[in-house]
Amino acid sequence: MSTFVIEQTLNGLQLGLMLFLLAAGLTLVFGIMDLINLAHGSLYMLGGFLTVVFMKLTGNFALALPLGIIGTGIIGALLEMSLLRRLYGRSHLSQVLATFGLILVSNDVIRFFFGPSAVMLEMPAALSQPLTLANGFSYSSYRLVVIAAGIITAILLSLLINRTRFGMWIRAGASDRETAQAMGVNIKLVFTLVFALGAMLCALAGGLLGPLFSVQMGMGESIIILAFVVVVIGGMGSIKGAFLGAIAIGFLDTFGRSVLPSVMRTHFPSLSADTMAPAIAAMLTYALMIAVLIWRPQGLFKTA
Amino acid sequence: MMQTSESLSDKAPSAAPKTPEFRATGLLTGAQWTAALIAIAAAILFPVAATALDQSFYIGFATRIMIYVIVVSSLNLLVGYAGLVSFGHAAYFGVGAYAVGAATLLGGDVLPKWVASAWVAWPFAMLVGAVLAAAVGALALRTRQVYFIMITLAFSQMVYYLFIGMKSFGSDNGMSLASRSGFGLGLDLANDTTFYYVVFALTAITMFLLTLVVRSRFGVVMRGISENESRMAAIGIPVYRYKLVCFIIAGAFAGLAGALLANQNAYVSPRVLDWTQSGILLMMLIVGGVGYRCGGIYGAVLLLVLEEVISSHTEYWQFFVGLGLISVVLLGNNGIASLIEKFTALFSRKKAGAAEDR
Secondary structure, eight states: OHHHHHHHHHHHHHHHHHHHHHHHHHHHHHHHHOOOOTTHHHHHHHHHHHHHHHHHHHOOHHHHHHHHHHHHHHHHHHHHHHTGGGGTTSOHHHHHHHHHHHHHHHHHHHHHHHOSSOBOOOOOGGGOSEEEEETTEEEEHHHHHHHHHHHHHHHHHHHHHHHSHHHHHHHHHHHOHHHHHHTTOOHHHHHHHHHHHHHHHHHHHHHHHTTTSOBOTTHHHHHHHHHHHHHHHHOTTOHHHHHHHHHHHHHHHHHHHHHHHHHHHHHOTTSOHHHHHHHHHHHHHHHHHHHHHHHOTTOSSOOO | OOOOOOOSSSSOSOOSOOSGGGTOSSSSOHHHHHHHHHHHHHHHHHHHHHHHTTOTHHHHHHHHHHHHHHHHHHHHIIIIISOOOOSOTHHHHHHHHHHHHHHHHHBTTTBOGGGGBHHHHHHHHHHHHHHHHHHHHHHHTTSOHHHHHHHHHHHHHHHHHHHHHOGGGTGGGOEEOSSOOBOOTTOOTTSHHHHHHHHHHHHHHHHHHHHHHHHSHHHHHHHHHHHOHHHHHHTTOOHHHHHHHHHHHHHHHHHHHHHHHHHHHTEEOGGGGSHHHHHHHHHHHHHHOTTOTTHHHHHHHHHHHHHHHHHHHOSOHHHHHHHHHHHHHHHTOOHHHHHHHHHHHHHHHHHHHHHHHO
16 A cells, blocks of 8 residues: 555656646746737657657757757747747737647648657667565656756756746846836747746757657647646746645546545445546646636635 | 736727627617618528529538537637637637537437437536536636636637547547437438528527527626726626626537537537637637627638638648638728628718718
């Protein structure tokens, strides 16, 4: 039982950290630019595919992943300068629709180059063997690396935002855009950089998860809504909230999926636990989001 | 918190018709009657022409368009007239489809056979859509702006996962219907042409009823709420209740469209509940014209025809539709309906000018 708990805790942590990478960019873009970007999931997909491309070119995952991240960051910046910039200050309906259009376009672009079927990213050979952590308990070493990468990124991001000049601009832009601009912050540049940063975080998640799940057209659509759940629960615009919200959703989803079926089998034998339990776990996350929106629309973890 | 309702379009906050509708005494103006009658005549003759030209495939296609006209028009009531940007309209559409699926599955098996007939199953689908809308609306309408968009999305995701989890409804494989609903009156809905005419009649009735709603005192109040909610509340309008009723009406008609869709395909899939479906419905509406009476018609017709035409040339039709959607938003116009309005205004001004010259 205890190994089960440890394993599920690690799984939940891994899902939560990856959700954080997606939600961080989403919440910054929403908090600072007041933009609902549905196409954020497309950047996640793009990161996965660019990593696949660079993997084919270099044959080295440790090289392909950073290249994929940089490539996605550049494309993200170009996207912001060409299209998304024009959506700032527009109605939320316009933003939802334009970024929805962007999803349609990017899905077909990916399909044009890679085809509709899933592409598998190969796991680095050094990490393909499970690691024995304690006697009788072993865990995928690749997943441990994913967890470590997620934690390191979260720390670096918090240092970037709280300790650097660029972070100061971001915080200034988030709390009062006009004043920041009046004080000489080049807000246009900050917006582009923030967007590129969000894109790079997406690509990190897409590349890291590539060997675990497949890289596939439309892979962003299901996860982006979960990232929105995280952003809402944590409070729109709050990085700290996104982190705590992501970890909470990661655990809720993982434990819901792993614990609910056995609970349901003992208490409701007539229901088909195998299909209903994961659905209930998913519904719980959305129920949490609805509760937050009604009773605490500023988010659970946002104090301001 | 200030009770500002979000404007629908950026350039013109009051995109909802500010035109002769308030002045006109009849339901439609003379020119609108002519246009409506031509459209109705064309729709009635369409299956005859399609059969004569040996293109009966297009009868089913036209039926699908009309089903989308109903659901997009019901969304128009919310977004266009009440100013409520619902990003979960697929939920009501989908539960309507599943309601018919359930009635077909259980009718004649656990329940009496008449449960599966159109006269019971379709109103039941409307009821399910309305009840779901009442439940969602009761909570969602306490929030506004981006929170409203997010909460309607969250509710539709819950419904999506509910049906994914229901094994008796086929989980993520969906459920096939043994047959279309029975209709009686000597009409066999299994015949595509018969089904076309039934759907056409329901579409016409829906458009008529929605027009009545929009033009009633209720509709005028709704538009007032979307323009300035706090002012309407100040003059004693129970804003929340009005919005909720509007939500329920939209949910009921979306449920009807879902019931027809289930019949059209003889198949219900959880994919109709996917959030991207809600996006597609909103897309049809904005391309057609938010807040214009015929916005739902133009949007559904144009996008489905475009899909058909482009996908016969290339499989990458979504690319072009996506680009089109982005440019419609960036250009900031109000969809086809506004273009048509501008065009007819130009035309009638010329006529008026000519009259003055005389």
